[in-house]
Amino acid sequence: MSIRVENRVAMATVEELKLRVRELENELIKCKQKRCAEENAGGSQKHYRQRIEKMSAEVVDSNPYSRLMALKRMGIVEDYERIRTFSVAVVGVGGVGSVTAEMLTRCGIGKLILFDYDKVELANMNRLFFQPHQAGLSKVEAAEHTLRSINPDVSFETHNYNITTMENFSHFMDRISHGGLEEAKPVDLVLSCVDNFEARMAINTACNELGQIWMESGVSENAVSGHIQLIIPGETACFACAPPLVVAANIDEKTLKREGVCAASLPTTMGVVAGLLVQNVLKYLLGFGSVSHYLGYNAMQDFFPTMSMKANPQCDDHYCRKQQEEYKRKEAERPKQEVVEEEEVQVVHEDNEWGIELVSEVTEEELKAASGPKPDLPEGITVAYTIPEKEVNTPAEEMVEETEQSLEELMAQMKRM
Amino acid sequence: MADEATRKAVSEIPLLKTNSGPRDKELWVQRLREEYLALIKYVENNKSADNDWFRLESNKEGTRWFGKCWYIHDLLKYEFDMEFDIPVTYPATAPEVAIPELDGKTAKMYRGGKICLTDHFKPLWARNVPKFGLAHLMALGLGPWLAVEIPDLIAKGLIQHKEQQTNS
Secondary structure: HHHHHHEEEEHHHHHHHHHHHHHHHHHOOOOOHHHHHHHHHHHOOOOOOOOOOOOOOOOOOOOOOOHHHHHHHHOOOOOOOHHHHOEEEEOOOOOOOOHHHHHHHHHHHEEEEEEOOEEHHHHHHHOOOOOOOHHEEEHHHHHHHHHHHOOOOOEEEEEOOOOHHHHHHHHHHHHHHHOOOOOOOOOEEEEEEOHHHHHHHHHHHHHEEEEEEEEEEEOOOOOOEEEEEOOOOOOOOOOOOOOOOEOOOOOHHHHOOOOOOOOOOHHHHHHHHHHHHHHHHHHHHHHOOOOOOOEEOOOOOOOOEEEEOOOOOOOOOOOHHHHHHHHHHHHHOOOOOOOOOOOOOOOOEEOOOOOOOOOOOOOOHHHHHOOOEOOOOOOOEOOOOOOOOOOOOOOOOOOOOOOOOOOOHHHHHHHHH | OOHHHHHHHHHHHOOOOOOOOOHHHHHHHHHHHHHHHHHHHHHHHHHHHHOOOEEEEOOOOOEEEEEEEEEEEOOOEEEEEEEEEEOOOOOOOOOOOOOHOOOOOOOOHHHHHHEOOOOOHHHHHHOOOOOOOOHHHHHHHHHHHHHHHHHHHOOOOOOOHHHHHOOO
């Protein structure tokens, strides 16, 4: 037993050392960059500008905000300066997230909180924002460095960790609920720019619990479609309310070659999706135009399907259901107003009349047994997969048997095997 | 979905009952017990079918798992360390199994050596929440991945047999 314990201690130390090595590597890369920059500058004056206390609408070459403030003069945005009062969390600083952060930085957002656990690699260079000399740096650190030099008026907070693990998730929740421009206030918006289901579900869980409004974004693994989605807990469908909504690619799955690759990516599709996302963010925060609940982008046909979906009363996430009750209560209390006509598509359980399935290599009966009701969705939008309705009991299946053994005994038994 | 042998192996893994994740205190312990029961049964089944191919253990909270998996090719045993964290959203989302030592050797991996599962795995997992557990993840995720990738990596000369493994 004691050997085990020592082993654990030794493992922890190795982990710590690895972390330290990474820190030092980052330090080294930064030093190199600094020297490089100094050499390039060759004594000429720095290109960094001073912080600007108040946004000016004055149209002069030296005013970085003149073209943004012009939106006010043109009557598009009522009060553009409000942008400086908002704090936005960007989760995932990859192909979409980095461009999203750059756009918000250039727009003069008040505060950005960046989350990512990845580091910049040369394999990322087919996307925008990061540069080859940043390879090896953590994405959040490299991003902060570039963004700060673009606009020093923005305050930045970065977190280099994986939000889906137990050790980081509570900290992540804490930063969402206390990361506002005034500390102890929640952020104004969370943007999901992650590339995997697990991280989206983690953001969804956090935002449902906190009642935090967020926007989801995504690019398909074949790089030719994408989407953005606004999630208002309790009101619009959360990420767990239905199987993931995807833009129908109109590509025959059988002709799609997946051999030897996990994901493709294009700077174009990612740039378009980041643009759609930040446009929706600006409209939402500054109150102009209409804010999209779901906007898809099909790059093959240049088709942009839109829709709106209400929260599912049978959602698996109980905080989502709780938020729905809260929303209903608030709606009932609210004095009746003139309802703005809006097309709402509800999750109606209908037959799978399209018969389109993303799962190939599946036998017919398997498909039949495994496919469930498909929500009624507008043309061009579908679900990644369907889930059969829950059966009350499944007697034919063998469940784990009850035992008297404690968890510790079971762990020990497994270890002896 | 999978070949006949995998289907049979999966059908013999007991299903789990408790729908709880690592953030649920007492219920998670119950879920962990079920996870271990299912894993023990699966390893026993594998042994009796002469197809023993992995070992797993966890930290005491059951949030971090590590172990070994191996693959026999041309009568030689190739063994790898594996690891994964239980995501906070488990069991709604499956953990991402990683084999760090193979990172960079195959395109069917994400950063950090996380194996890239087929398109079928996620829908299959989603349809079987909370009945599927880590034993199912091994049988339907890691097992088929090794069966496809390891022979390929050997053929490409990207992994060599470690001599000492023949004796183990």
